[in-house]
Amino acid sequence: MSEKYFQHRYLAHKYWGRRPWYAMRALIEAHTAPGETVLDSFCGSGTTLVEALATGRRAIGVDLNPMAAFICRVTITPADTDALRQAFEHLRAAVADEINALYAGDGEGIRPAHWYPTTELPVSAFGIMAKDAGMTVADLFTPRNLTAAALLWHGIQTIPCDPVTRDLLRFSFTAAVAQFTKMIRTKKNGTGWWVNAYRIPRTYRENNVWRSFENKLWAVVRMKEETNALLGPVSLSMGDPPEPNAACRLRIGSATDLSFLPEESVDYVFIDPPWAIKYFDLSVLWCSWMGFELPFDQEIFPWQQRFRRDMTQALAELARVLRPGKVLTLNFATRYASVLNEWREAIEATGLEWLGVTPLQQDQLSFVQRQHDTTLKGNYLLTLRKHGSPGARATPAEATPVTEHEIASMIHALLEERGPMTYDQLFQALYPALARRPLACDLYTVLATRFGYSITEGRPYEEGVWHLGEGNAAPPEASNHRVAPRMRGPRREAQLTLPFNGG
Numbered sequence: 001m002s003e004k005y006f007q008h009r010y011l012a013h014k015y016w017g018r019r020p021w022y023a024m025r026a027l028i029e030a031h032t033a034p035g036e037t038v039l040d041s042f043c044g045s046g047t048t049l050v051e052a053l054a055t056g057r058r059a060i061g062v063d064l065n066p067m068a069a070f071i072c073r074v075t076i077t078p079a080d081t082d083a084l085r086q087a088f089e090h091l092r093a094a095v096a097d098e099i100n101a102l103y104a105g106d107g108e109g110i111r112p113a114h115w116y117p118t119t120e121l122p123v124s125a126f127g128i129m130a131k132d133a134g135m136t137v138a139d140l141f142t143p144r145n146l147t148a149a150a151l152l153w154h155g156i157q158t159i160p161c162d163p164v165t166r167d168l169l170r171f172s173f174t175a176a177v178a179q180f181t182k183m184i185r186t187k188k189n190g191t192g193w194w195v196n197a198y199r200i201p202r203t204y205r206e207n208n209v210w211r212s213f214e215n216k217l218w219a220v221v222r223m224k225e226e227t228n229a230l231l232g233p234v235s236l237s238m239g240d241p242p243e244p245n246a247a248c249r250l251r252i253g254s255a256t257d258l259s260f261l262p263e264e265s266v267d268y269v270f271i272d273p274p275w276a277i278k279y280f281d282l283s284v285l286w287c288s289w290m291g292f293e294l295p296f297d298q299e300i301f302p303w304q305q306r307f308r309r310d311m312t313q314a315l316a317e318l319a320r321v322l323r324p325g326k327v328l329t330l331n332f333a334t335r336y337a338s339v340l341n342e343w344r345e346a347i348e349a350t351g352l353e354w355l356g357v358t359p360l361q362q363d364q365l366s367f368v369q370r371q372h373d374t375t376l377k378g379n380y381l382l383t384l385r386k387h388g389s390p391g392a393r394a395t396p397a398e399a400t401p402v403t404e405h406e407i408a409s410m411i412h413a414l415l416e417e418r419g420p421m422t423y424d425q426l427f428q429a430l431y432p433a434l435a436r437r438p439l440a441c442d443l444y445t446v447l448a449t450r451f452g453y454s455i456t457e458g459r460p461y462e463e464g465v466w467h468l469g470e471g472n473a474a475p476p477e478a479s480n481h482r483v484a485p486r487m488r489g490p491r492r493e494a495q496l497t498l499p500f501n502g503g
């Protein structure tokens, strides 16, 4: 495995939308000096925080998902790996034989003797299908694996060990728990939770719970050895408010309220809000075992009525806490005019200066980015800066919308000059010129209705290209899309289809 892509600290526990650590580190080093403070108010599993701390910066992380905060806390907190190994041996002595014995027969008649979660799974594109409404977390397991998982969880909660070690055992459990479920395909390469939703395939594999847990535990030991060496005895505070002198301040809360931070106290901000994934739906499996409540009503998601209001509030808070002259980088991954328009309006409201748009350095695509021809393959970084002089604001944006005709002429000129281009190449070339104006239509719609599309060799790992004239392949349409998540309240036109990508 190449060191560039695979670091133990990012392999131990799954989280969706994790950004490449090397790109995060490059951004942090470009925008701050050692000792300065980096803030990520949608910090997820903590890539920004870990890389900031690894390079001698101070870090502040905020996320509304308690599971994200748990992953950050366990990853960052120094721990004694010998104590973990010892606790693991206690656990083995307490439950391994009993769990392994469950696999001796055909599994008939086995019923759990310990607590297990019965939380209902959400019906959504990221949860279960409507026909399965009422299904609970427990229904994801065979009776035998539910029995084994409940016994293992009981063992983790009760063996003698210190709180940091117990958290590492819980972390190993949640990191492995999808492997205990019926979501694992029988195919040779289908070893993981392969889809961004709860789906039980027609044929599934029933993994041995103890063996899957043990494999994960060793991955967690490797992670801890790596983070202990990388971060040293780092101080972390999750108090309310977090201790201002801690090297890492971590808060479970909404990005819309950063009142625990004083004005002009942060040197660099990186944020990566949700674009195409409902993190809370996907976290129900983990949170149900951990006993965490998910505040669904405050989750930010572009396909919701209140997206612009929430993002405006979140960005206003960031503009408030940023020091004058300092930079804010926003990661985005959406190609929809309606979302881009709301996003742009939220940014304009902050009065921050637009410095430019660049692609995020991301050498590997996610599974979904590879599978779906029409998703934006790349993530983009928008760079903004707070004015050096107090009260100064960016020059107001142009209010004239970019029309379909204007976009078509721009695409035409580009294709004439450069020849066939992928969707991402076109987006990258056009977006900087369009970023500060309202978009009257989707770039993709203009392409699909007015330009040719060809599929290159190697699909789906290669994108098709757009060119002038008639296409020799049908542009990817509905078959590459899944239906957008159901929203409460009135639906908007643009919500009808939603291609999935890595965000």
Ligand SMILES: C[S@@+](CC[C@H](N)C(=O)[O-])C[C@H]1O[C@@H](n2cnc3c(N)ncnc32)[C@H](O)[C@@H]1O
Pocket (backbone or CB within 6 Å): 015, 016, 017, 018, 019, 041, 042, 043, 044, 045, 046, 047, 048, 062, 063, 064, 065, 068, 253, 254, 255, 256, 272, 273, 274, 275, 279, 280, 298, 299, 300, 301, 503
């Ligand atoms: C794209 S992910 C961030 C992933 C992160 N960059 C990483 O490397 O793991 C977006 C995050 O926004 C969080 N989120 C959603 N609504 C939020 C809110 N109102 N306030 C703060 N965080 C929120 C989700 O829980 C999710 O962890």
